[in-house]
Amino acid sequence: MKKNLLMLFTLFIALFTITSVKADDKPVKNNYRIASDSLFAPFEFQNSEKKYVGIDVDLLNAIAKTEKFNISMDFVGFQTAVDQTQAGHADGMIAGMSITDERKNVFDFSDPYFTANATIAVKKGTKNITSYKSLKDKTVGVKNGTASQEFITKNKDKYGYKVKVFDAADTMYASLGTGSIDAFMDDEPVVKYAILQGQKFETPIKPEKIGEYGFAVKKGTNPELISMFNAGLAKIKANGKYDKIVAKYMGNEASDDKKVDESTMIGIIKNNWEQLASGLGYTIALTLISFVLALIVGIIFGLFSVSPSKFLRGFTKVYVDLVRGVPLMVLAIFIFYGIPNLIESITGHTSPLNDFAAGVIALTLNASAYIAEIVRGGVNSVPTGQMEASRSLGVSYVKTMQRVILPQAVKITIPSLVNQFIISLKDTTIISAIGLIELLQTGKIIVARNFQSFKVYGLIAIIYLIVILALTIFARRLERNMK
Missing domain, CATH: 3.40.190.10 (Periplasmic binding protein-like II)
Known part of the structure; x- marks a missing residue:
């Protein structure tokens, strides 16, 4: 009797274990966000049809299809993929990442692929x-x-x-x-x-x-992803799919991009104009939104800096010195990765921040500090006698600023404000550090495919030059009209 009970108990434990393992192998999310590199041919790169392909891409898609889980891949660059996975912005990453003891302290790895x-x-x-x-x-x-x-x-x-x-x-x-x-x-x-x-x-x-390369997730998270990846990898190796994928990109015919001639500037424009236009659109949108917000914040702090209130002047000085003392790239990385990690450590919940929103915030803070100083300089350049004369006539400080000082200060500050707008436009290239695909990052993706770095970056320089020259001409006309 005891022997039978023992056998039944053992069988129950075995069945429970098998059920648990199978449960672990099932997806627990409707969709998994996977971060990856964007410039690492033949593992991940854009082909001539603007589709991301490569060994890593095809392997992961084949494994996801085999194990019946859904993925969406974001090609943000290797270091950004590492940072996003650590910060919880991505559920996992595949980007030709070597398995090392140091990385095992931060990530859980799959079997080597x-x-x-x-x-x-x-x-x-x-x-x-x-x-x-x-x-x-x-x-x-x-x-x-x-x-x-x-x-x-x-x-x-x-x-x-x-x-x-x-x-x-x-x-x-x-x-x-x-x-x-x-x-x-x-x-x-x-x-x-x-x-x-x-x-x-x-x-x-x-x-x-x-x-050896491995698929990685943040340590202690998404264990089912590792289980499904390992199971799928074993299956596609067994059925020969793995060898076909590797041979596709490392064989003698692994030259997908000879379909379109990108050896000339005309060929590059013809085959990539939509992609370049999209990158330029992101750049301009990022600049306009952040500059309008920076203008509002900067004017407020600029007026605080010339206020009779000692507290407001001191508060503005701290804000300006603090923001100007942090490089824009560090500020963008801190906002995108640091703040969500801080919130997670306090609340225990992951709250990823959109890369575009993080870029807008970083550019707004950076530009607003400089605009505050531009406004302060413009107000201080108006002769102090005008403020004194107005106040002696019984006009309040606020009305004097509105009707006497600010109209003159605006004319003085316009050239500097336009210059700051141009600087903000060029600063958008720094925001690519957090994975945003603006104009420069678009160029890098194209170069990773065709290796025409001189021509592609030359074309991007020309685009920036045209936009900035147009802004400069507009600023000069505006300045003349104001005078």
Whole structure:
């Protein structure tokens, strides 16, 4: 009897365990937001049809289809994907991320889905670099936050080379072309894909095994995602789908982008004008909304700074000094990542902030501090005798400011305010640090596909120049009319 009871109890525990495991493998959300890189061909990049493709993209889509869960992918750049996953903005990330002990302290990883080798690349035809020893006194480029960086930094003193760190592959590749670096280390598949796309590189040194790639979630969150990814990965490896995906992007025919000629400026415009227009639209919208808000806030604080109230003057001084003392990029990152993390630590609930809204807030705060000083300078430039004369006639301080001082101050400050608007327009490029795809980030995405960095960035510079020249002409006419 006891033996039968024991067997029944054991069977019950086994069934409960199996049920629990299966429950863990089921999606608990209707849709999972997955962050990824945007400039890491052949793992994730935009093809000539403006669709994100690559090994990581196809693998994750195949796994999601196999395991029957829904995903939406945001291609925001590697470091931004890391930050967004840590901050809870994304449920997980896949971006050619090497599994390391340090990262395991922050993330939970899936089973490895790709073995990563890194290789040294040099200009085609380079004769004097054949080993790590021949890199002595030379400059080696590497991307920030990668396993290649860890390897290169670790062996710097051993081989006697200098290290230059880059945020993105396109600028690193361009630096090799211009001679500002002598070589770079990057993941072998990435370098091979670049060569297939026409980059004049060669790899004279045997590749180094630097680790394995894994799908990651924030530590302690979304365990079902890891379970589903692992189960799906095992299935697509077993049925051959995995090998087909890898061969699609790393075989000899892995050149998707020869369909459209983007070797000329005309070809780039013809194939990307809608994408560039969208990036410009985001840039202008971001500038206009933030500047209008900054104008309101800046005028209020500017008037506070010339107020008879000592408290208001002191409060304004603290605000202006505090905001101007923080770089815009740091401010944007703090608003987008820091504030939601602070709220989560206090309330226990994740409250992600939209990247556009975070960009507007950062630009508004930054510009308002400078506008406050512009307003203060404009008011102080009006002769003090006019204030005294008005007050001696019995006119109140507020009416004197409205009818006497401010009309003159407005004329004085217009050139400076237009200049601040132009600065805000150019500052939108900094907001791409939090993943917003404005005009510059759009250019980076195009370059990641066609490697035409000089032409693409030259085109973007021309677009900015046209917009800023139009604003300058408008400002001069406005100034003449006001006079």
